[in-house]
Amino acid sequence: MVKNPPVINRLAILGIGLIGSSVSRAARQYGAAARVVAYDTDGDRLARALALGAIDDAAASLEDAVTDADMVVMCAPVGAMGAIARQAAPAMRAGAILSDVGSTKTSVVADVLPVLHQGVHFIPAHPVAGTEKSGPENGFATLFDGRWCILTPPEGADTAAVDLCAAFWRALGSNVDVMTPEHHDTVLAITSHLPHLISYTIVGTVMDLEEHHHWEVFKYAAGGFRDFSRLAGSDPVMWRDVFLNNRDAVLEMLGRFTEDLQALQRAIRWGDAEKLEALFTRTRDARRQIIEARQA
Amino acid sequence: MVKNPPVINRLAILGIGLIGSSVSRAARQYGAAARVVAYDTDGDRLARALALGAIDDAAASLEDAVTDADMVVMCAPVGAMGAIARQAAPAMRAGAILSDVGSTKTSVVADVLPVLHQGVHFIPAHPVAGTEKSGPENGFATLFDGRWCILTPPEGADTAAVDLCAAFWRALGSNVDVMTPEHHDTVLAITSHLPHLISYTIVGTVMDLEEHHHWEVFKYAAGGFRDFSRLAGSDPVMWRDVFLNNRDAVLEMLGRFTEDLQALQRAIRWGDAEKLEALFTRTRDARRQIIEARQA
Numbered sequence: 001m002v003k004n005p006p007v008i009n010r011l012a013i014l015g016i017g018l019i020g021s022s023v024s025r026a027a028r029q030y031g032a033a034a035r036v037v038a039y040d041t042d043g044d045r046l047a048r049a050l051a052l053g054a055i056d057d058a059a060a061s062l063e064d065a066v067t068d069a070d071m072v073v074m075c076a077p078v079g080a081m082g083a084i085a086r087q088a089a090p091a092m093r094a095g096a097i098l099s100d101v102g103s104t105k106t107s108v109v110a111d112v113l114p115v116l117h118q119g120v121h122f123i124p125a126h127p128v129a130g131t132e133k134s135g136p137e138n139g140f141a142t143l144f145d146g147r148w149c150i151l152t153p154p155e156g157a158d159t160a161a162v163d164l165c166a167a168f169w170r171a172l173g174s175n176v177d178v179m180t181p182e183h184h185d186t187v188l189a190i191t192s193h194l195p196h197l198i199s200y201t202i203v204g205t206v207m208d209l210e211e212h213h214h215w216e217v218f219k220y221a222a223g224g225f226r227d228f229s230r231l232a233g234s235d236p237v238m239w240r241d242v243f244l245n246n247r248d249a250v251l252e253m254l255g256r257f258t259e260d261l262q263a264l265q266r267a268i269r270w271g272d273a274e275k276l277e278a279l280f281t282r283t284r285d286a287r288r289q290i291i292e293a294r295q296a
Numbered sequence: 297m298v299k300n301p302p303v304i305n306r307l308a309i310l311g312i313g314l315i316g317s318s319v320s321r322a323a324r325q326y327g328a329a330a331r332v333v334a335y336d337t338d339g340d341r342l343a344r345a346l347a348l349g350a351i352d353d354a355a356a357s358l359e360d361a362v363t364d365a366d367m368v369v370m371c372a373p374v375g376a377m378g379a380i381a382r383q384a385a386p387a388m389r390a391g392a393i394l395s396d397v398g399s400t401k402t403s404v405v406a407d408v409l410p411v412l413h414q415g416v417h418f419i420p421a422h423p424v425a426g427t428e429k430s431g432p433e434n435g436f437a438t439l440f441d442g443r444w445c446i447l448t449p450p451e452g453a454d455t456a457a458v459d460l461c462a463a464f465w466r467a468l469g470s471n472v473d474v475m476t477p478e479h480h481d482t483v484l485a486i487t488s489h490l491p492h493l494i495s496y497t498i499v500g501t502v503m504d505l506e507e508h509h510h511w512e513v514f515k516y517a518a519g520g521f522r523d524f525s526r527l528a529g530s531d532p533v534m535w536r537d538v539f540l541n542n543r544d545a546v547l548e549m550l551g552r553f554t555e556d557l558q559a560l561q562r563a564i565r566w567g568d569a570e571k572l573e574a575l576f577t578r579t580r581d582a583r584r585q586i587i588e589a590r591q592a
Contacts, residue, residue, distance in 0.1 A: 103519075128516045132583065147518050177515075188514050190502060192519025197564075198494055199520075201557045203579040205549070206486060208556070216483050218582065219473075220424045221591040222443050223399075223488025224495075227523040230592070233583030236576035243564045243572055253501070254561055258554075260504070261497045265550055268493075270538045276539055280532035283499040286514070287428065287529030295517040296526070 006034040007135035007168045012069035013038040014062060014084055016049040017235075019101050019130065020075030021139030023172070024055050029141040035161035049136035057137060063091040071097040071168065073125075078102040082111030085122075094119030095163050101127055103188065103238070104154040105181035113154060121161035126150045126184065127174060128192070131231040145173035146294060152181040169179035189249035193242055197250065199231035200239070257290035302330040303464045308365035309334040310358060313531075315397050315426065317373030317435030319468070320351050325437040328467035335361035345432040359387040367464065369414055369421075374398040375537035378407030381418075390415030393457050397423055399484065401448040401477035401532070403541035409450060422480065423447045423470060424488070428529040439517040441469035442590060449476040485545035489538055490553060493546065495527035496535070500573040509574035 011033035013020045020038065027033040037057040050058040059065035066072045066088045072082050081100055089098065098120050105124050107123040116122055129147035131138065149169040153162045166176045179187075206217050206225070220227060231244045243250055267275040290296050309316045309331035317332065324327035333353040336342040346354040355361035361446055362368045362384045370380050385394065394416050398404045401420050412418055425432065425443035445465040449458045461474045475483075502513050502521070517525060539546055563571040586592050 003321060032450065085510060091331070128519045130519075148515055150516075167587055187509070187516060188519060190498075191513050191516040191521040194498065195520035195524055197560065198557070199559055200579050202486075202490065202494065202553055203582045204560075204575050205553045205556045205576055207582060208552070209486070211499075213483070214582075214585070215589075216489050218585045218589045219444055219591060220446075220483060220487040221586045221589065223424045223426075223484060223559050224491035224527055225487040226586055226592055228491055229526060229579075229583045229586050231520055231523060231575075232579040234576075236573050236580065239576050240569055240572040244567055244569060247564055247567070250564060251561065254557075254564075255496055256504070257501045258557070260501045261494070261550075261554070264493065264497055266545065268543055269547060271540055271543070273411070273536055276536040277532050280496055280528075280530075280535050282503055283496050283525075283528040284532065286499045286510075287525045289514045290517045290522055290525050293511075293514045293517065295515060296522055 004031065004171075006031055007171050008033040008071045008166065010034065010069050011036045012059075012065045012072045013055065013075055014040075014065065014072060015086065016040045016055065016136050017075065018134050018138050019053075019127070020073070021049055021054040021136035022141065022143040023073055023075065023101065024049075025139055025141040026144055026172040027238050028056070030171050030173065032168055032264035037065050037069070037270075045136060045180075054136050054139060062087050066091050066176055068069055068093070069096055071099060074098070074100040075240040077238045078104045078108055078245045081108045082115065084114040086115040087114055089117045089120050093275045095121070097121045097123055097165060099123050099165055103110060103168055103192065103242045104185040104246040109152065109154055109181045121158045122154065123161055123165040124152045124181065125155060125165060125169065126152070126188070127169065130234075132230045134235045134246060141175065144169070147174055149174040149176050150184050151176060151178045152184050155177065164253070168191050185246050185249045193246055194253045195283070196231050196239055197243065197254065199228040202228050203232035242269050300327065300467070302327055303460065303467050304329040304367045305331045306330065307354075308361045308368040309351065309371055310336075310361065310368060310384065311371035312336045312342055312351065312432050313371065314430050314434050315423070316369070317345055317348075317350040317432035318437065318439040319371065319397065320345075321435055321437040322440055324352070325350070326467050326469065328464055333361050333365070334372045339432040341432060341451045346411055350432050350435060358383050362387050364389070365392055367395060367461075370394070370396040370398075372525055373534045373537040374400045374404055374541045377404045378411065381408040382411040385411055385413045385416050388413070388416050391417070393417045393419055393461060395419050395421050395461055397421060399488065399538045400542040401480040405448065405450055406479045411470040418450065418567050419453060419457055419461040420448045420477065421461060421465065422448070422484070423465065426530075430531045438469065440465070445470040445472050446480050447472060447474045448480050449474065481545045482543050485542055485549045489546050490549045491544055492527050492530060492535055493550065495541065497527055498524050499528035
């Protein structure tokens with residue numbers, strides 16, 4: 001196999017949890033970056049990532065991490081991106097790329113654009129991949145393989161920087177799409193944010209049952225509940241920030257969902273067999289198409 | 297390995313879809329039954345099961361299948377159990393066991409008990425296992441391995457028959473619990489029926505979006521939606537019957553869920569970060585316990 005030259009020479013990762021450590025591992029394993037340096041406000045987590053061999057270098061400060069970097073990727077809850085960018089941008093060299101992996105994009109663009117220094121290219125990204133686990137111990141290089149990464153470059157963004165960012169994610173095995181932040185937030189509200197919201201809710205409903213029921217629920221989780229519990233086991237701070245920062249799109253989709261749920265509730269109450277069977281037949285098609293899209 | 301004698305000599309399976317064919321495969325592979333005969337109103341499906349080697353014999357009629365059987369297991373949508381039992385019971389020998397695999401138990405007991413003939417033991421069962429697929433092609437012998445099977449014997453049921461039924465499911469690799477039909481239906485309403493109802497709803501909500509949004513949703517399904525689509529790909533008739541036959545418990549749990557969802561909606565609308573984080577932290581514990589229960 002001919003090894004391509006690295007897409008990025010020096011990559012800095014800010015925040016070395018599940019996603020940050022997976023980006024680092026993938027970048028190193030697939031040769032997408034020549035060298036990966038990381039910084040994390042949690043010194044213990046940073047030391048673990050280094051000990052695990054997930055990164056090349058652990059920086060002593062955020063500024064140290066970004067100063068010579070060709071690309072800086074912020075891997076933090078979306079509510080923290082603005083503050084991180086404010087600290088990182090002045091220390092970055094002109095022409096370098098600042099990116100992120102946040103699950104909401106409108107809010108991140110709004111928070112980061114005003115604090116950018118001249119010459120730094122901000123190319124927001126969202127790799128649609130993850131697990132319910134957290135921390136650098138749970139990162140792995142193939143996390144983005146075959147998944148989609150969405151870039152939402154601000155108007156007038158440098159084309160070469162967008163292309164480089166796209167090339168980076170493709171080198172990690174991802175497919176790349178480009179869209180506006182607003183469109184991203186609408187689509188992700190239904191494909192990701194609402195499913196998580198519902199999962200958190202139903203698991204919460206169970207936790208509110210009398211204590212002696214809990215164990216039974218967990219025992220029989222294979223009946224369907226386990227899939228919800230997986231999503232509801234995801235990082236609390238990350239998801240708190242998602243809902244606070246994509247509020248309008250989430251509430252809009254939640255409204256549609258609630259209407260539909262009430263219609264179904266009515267069909268059950270009135271024993272409307274035809275209506276139930278018609279819906280359940282129709283939804284099968286979605287599953288087939290997700291399998292075809294190879295995202296099952 | 298010492299081979300135990302079969303728990304059941306002659307086993308009859310009525311309905312040879314995903315679950316029926318998995319019971320048959322498991323019973324034969326683990327030596328739980330000496331011989332498995334099946335009948336299905338869909339002659340093509342029955343022929344496929346025979347060609348696949350999932351059963352020993354295909355019976356020409358329901359009566360042929362059950363006449364010499366020591367145990368008859370009805371593997372059909374719960375709404376059909378009463379009619380099947382009405383046809384099967386008169387043809388069964390005294391002392392034989394009639395069982396089922398239905399996902400609701402109160403309704404099945406109410407439908408089947410009145411049509412039983414003297415001397416036939418009715419021991420309802422629900423193996424809490426399955427996949428979103430259907431048909432004998434998708435059955436497999438290890439489906440019940442490590443999962444729970446719930447028996448809901450009617451009051452005064454023959455103890456030896458209950459024990460035999462329990463031994464049969466244990467031979468298939470299952471853990472066995474015994475409870476009342478009412479308790480079963482309450483627990484399953486939250487662990488299985490409500491998750492399916494919600495999944496059907498959200499996938500339906502997506503199908504109602506404009507056509508050009510569908511493909512995007514399917515592409516980015518790895519963000520959470522895919523787990524819901526899996527449940528919503530389950531057999532439509534089976535699930536129609538579940539909701540019609542466990543209406544009260546499902547509506548009760550749905551009511552609690554809806555209240556909790558509204559509270560969360562309010563927290564998002566008002567930007568209540570603490571409330572969101574507190575819930576999301578609490579639900580993590582459920583995931584941990586399901587992993588401990590080895591049902592993840």
